[in-house]
Amino acid sequence: MPVPTKAQLEPIVKGLMQQHGLRGENAPDLAGALAEVVATSLTLFAQQVMVAPGIACTPAASAAPGRLL
Numbered sequence: 001m002p003v004p005t006k007a008q009l010e011p012i013v014k015g016l017m018q019q020h021g022l023r024g025e026n027a028p029d030l031a032g033a034l035a036e037v038v039a040t041s042l043t044l045f046a047q048q049v050m051v052a053p054g055i056a057c058t059p060a061a062s063a064a065p066g067r068l069l
Contacts, residue, residue: 009038
């Protein structure tokens with residue numbers, strides 16, 4: 001499933017900022033920056049999940065056939 005982009009998240013962030021009373025001259029810039037950070041974070045998280053689906057462990061911690069832990 002693709003992650004949302006900055007363009008998709010920016011209107012949501014702007015709405016949340018207005019809802020909570022965050023207004024000002026630089027509010028649109030802040031909304032863009034927040035949307036970009038969230039989009040980048042979600043992208044990195046999704047890439048990490050696809051690369052490492054399980055819990056990493058050393059060979060000594062995993063059980064081989066005929067070997068008890």
